[in-house]
Amino acid sequence: MSDDAAIRTPLLSLRDIGKSFLGVRVLDQVDLDVAAGEVHAVVGENGAGKSTLMKIVSGAHAPDGGTLTFAGAARTFRGPRDAQRAGIGIIHQEFNLLPERTVAENVYLGHEPVRRGLVDRRAMHRRTAELLGSIGETSLPTDVPVGQLGVAQQQVVEIAKALALDVRLLIMDEPTAALADHEVELLYGLVRRLTERGIGLLYVSHRLAEVFALSNRITVLKDGRRVCTLDTTETTVDELVRHMVGRELSSYYPERAAPDDVGPVRLTVRDGGNRKLRGVDLELRAGEVLGIGGLQGSGRSALARALFGVAPFTSGTVTVDGTTRALRSPREAIRAGIAYVSEDRKGEGIVARQSVLDNALLASRAVRMRVRSGHAARTVRVRELLSAVELRAAGEDQEIRFLSGGNQQKVVLARWLALSPRILLFDEPTRGIDVGAKAVVHDLVRRLARDGAAVLMISSELPELIGMSDRIVVLRDGRIAGELPAGAAEQDVLALAVGAVRETAG
Incomplete structure (x- = not known):
C-alpha cells in the first residue's frame, strides 16, 4: 500500500485521453493517475473502454487527444517497444509466451545477454533465477519449456519477463481469469512484492473481491468516460457496482428453484469413466441448476466434455430422457438435445x-x-x-x-x-465478463431452468457456484467427492474439493 503523499505524486498521469475507431468514440476525456508502489484498479462493464485505455498506456494505440505523462515527462509512444523502453510493461489475459522455449529464453526474448558475439546462456539463466528470486519464486526452474508449466507458473514467467525490462509500471489485464482459487493467492503475494519494490500497477479485473483485496484506488469507466475514482477503503461493493452499471443490483443472483419447480430426471450417468473420470454417478433434473465444483484439474471440464461427446465416456452408461445414449461425438450430443458452452471462449467458442x-x-x-x-x-x-x-x-x-x-x-x-436444447452444459459461463453481463447470464440460466431445461453449470467462483446452484456436486481427482444442498457454505465446498472430509455431505 502507498501512503497518500506517494499517491499525490503520480508515476503515470493521463489527462483528457480520447480515442475513436471508425467514428465511434471509445474513450472520452479520461483522466487517471498511478503512483509508484500503488495498485490502481480499473473496472467497468465490457465495452467501457478499459482495454483501449491499457493499449494506449502500453503504446499499442496512440490517443486521438490528451496527454500522457510518465516519470515526469510527457510521452508519445510510437509502439509497445517505446513504452517498454520507458519502463511500462503489460501482462495480457492471454499470455504472450513461446511454449517450446525455456523460462529463461522467454524472459530474455529479444534482449538476450551476449558474450563474444554469442548468446550467454549461463548469464541468461543466472539472471532469470535472480529475477524469480526477487519476487519470491525460488523453486521455478529456468531450463524447463514454458509449455510444461501450469497457468500460475506461466504468469510468474510473464512477470519476470516484464521485470527483465526494468519496468516501473506494470499493467495486469484480468490476471486471475484463468487461475484456480489456490493459485489466486500466489498472485496476491506477487502483487504485494512488486509494490514493495516501488512498481506501480494498473490492475484490470472483473473480480471485485480481488479489486478490494489488492488496490489502493479504483477508477470506474462507463461508456468510455471516467465515472469516478474512489479510495478502496472508503467505498463498498454495492457502491462500485452502482457506478459501473448505472443501476442498483438488489441481488447478485436470481431466486433459486423451489422443490415443486424441479421436474423429472433428464440426464443420468452411471459409473461413467474415461482417462480423466472414474466411477461418476450423476443425475440432472429438468428445472434445476446443478453446480459442479472442484479445483482446477479435478475433472469438472472433463465431465462436461464427456457429456458433449468431445472426450466421451469409455465406460458406464448415459441416459437422456429415459433413452441410453453413447454420445460419442458433439453431433450425437446435439441430436440428444444437449448444448455446451466451453470455458475456452476464444479457442472453442467463437470463430x-x-x-x-x-x-x-x-x-x-x-x-x-x-x-x-x-x-x-x-x-x-x-x-x-x-x-x-x-x-x-x-x-x-x-x-x-x-x-x-x-x-x-x-x-x-x-x-x-x-x-432449443433440453440440457445445457455451462463451463465457466461468466469467466472474464463484467458484473452487468454476469447478471444477464445468471438471469438467462435461471430462466432456462424455469422453462424446463436441465442446467449443469461449472464455476471456479465459489460465490457464483453457491448463489446459482440448486445442488452442488464437487469433484476431486476425477471422482465425485460429495454433494451439497443449495446455499452451502464456501468452506464446505472447499473441504470436499481438497479432501478434508471423507463422507458426502447432505
Missing part, C-alpha cells in the same frame, strides 16, 4: 474473423434441427435471441473479435439457444 451472425448460426448450420426450418426462419430466430440476451454490437455483420468478452459470450449463448 474470431467471422461475423456476429455467422457465429450465432454455427450450430444451426452444423446439424439438422429437430423442428425443420429453412435458413430464413433460423436467422430470424437467432436475431430474436441476440436481442433477448442484450447484445451490444455495431451490427450483426461486425466481426466477433471486435466485441467485448461479455458480448462474445452472449453470441455463443444465442447460438445454442437457437436449438
Whole structure:
C-alpha cells in the first residue's frame, strides 16, 4: 500500500485521453493517475473502454487527444517497444509466451545477454533465477519449456519477463481469469512484492473481491468516460457496482428453484469413466441448476466434455430422457438435445474473423434441427435471441473479435439457444465478463431452468457456484467427492474439493 503523499505524486498521469475507431468514440476525456508502489484498479462493464485505455498506456494505440505523462515527462509512444523502453510493461489475459522455449529464453526474448558475439546462456539463466528470486519464486526452474508449466507458473514467467525490462509500471489485464482459487493467492503475494519494490500497477479485473483485496484506488469507466475514482477503503461493493452499471443490483443472483419447480430426471450417468473420470454417478433434473465444483484439474471440464461427446465416456452408461445414449461425438450430443458452452471462449467458442451472425448460426448450420426450418426462419430466430440476451454490437455483420468478452459470450449463448436444447452444459459461463453481463447470464440460466431445461453449470467462483446452484456436486481427482444442498457454505465446498472430509455431505 502507498501512503497518500506517494499517491499525490503520480508515476503515470493521463489527462483528457480520447480515442475513436471508425467514428465511434471509445474513450472520452479520461483522466487517471498511478503512483509508484500503488495498485490502481480499473473496472467497468465490457465495452467501457478499459482495454483501449491499457493499449494506449502500453503504446499499442496512440490517443486521438490528451496527454500522457510518465516519470515526469510527457510521452508519445510510437509502439509497445517505446513504452517498454520507458519502463511500462503489460501482462495480457492471454499470455504472450513461446511454449517450446525455456523460462529463461522467454524472459530474455529479444534482449538476450551476449558474450563474444554469442548468446550467454549461463548469464541468461543466472539472471532469470535472480529475477524469480526477487519476487519470491525460488523453486521455478529456468531450463524447463514454458509449455510444461501450469497457468500460475506461466504468469510468474510473464512477470519476470516484464521485470527483465526494468519496468516501473506494470499493467495486469484480468490476471486471475484463468487461475484456480489456490493459485489466486500466489498472485496476491506477487502483487504485494512488486509494490514493495516501488512498481506501480494498473490492475484490470472483473473480480471485485480481488479489486478490494489488492488496490489502493479504483477508477470506474462507463461508456468510455471516467465515472469516478474512489479510495478502496472508503467505498463498498454495492457502491462500485452502482457506478459501473448505472443501476442498483438488489441481488447478485436470481431466486433459486423451489422443490415443486424441479421436474423429472433428464440426464443420468452411471459409473461413467474415461482417462480423466472414474466411477461418476450423476443425475440432472429438468428445472434445476446443478453446480459442479472442484479445483482446477479435478475433472469438472472433463465431465462436461464427456457429456458433449468431445472426450466421451469409455465406460458406464448415459441416459437422456429415459433413452441410453453413447454420445460419442458433439453431433450425437446435439441430436440428444444437449448444448455446451466451453470455458475456452476464444479457442472453442467463437470463430474470431467471422461475423456476429455467422457465429450465432454455427450450430444451426452444423446439424439438422429437430423442428425443420429453412435458413430464413433460423436467422430470424437467432436475431430474436441476440436481442433477448442484450447484445451490444455495431451490427450483426461486425466481426466477433471486435466485441467485448461479455458480448462474445452472449453470441455463443444465442447460438445454442437457437436449438432449443433440453440440457445445457455451462463451463465457466461468466469467466472474464463484467458484473452487468454476469447478471444477464445468471438471469438467462435461471430462466432456462424455469422453462424446463436441465442446467449443469461449472464455476471456479465459489460465490457464483453457491448463489446459482440448486445442488452442488464437487469433484476431486476425477471422482465425485460429495454433494451439497443449495446455499452451502464456501468452506464446505472447499473441504470436499481438497479432501478434508471423507463422507458426502447432505
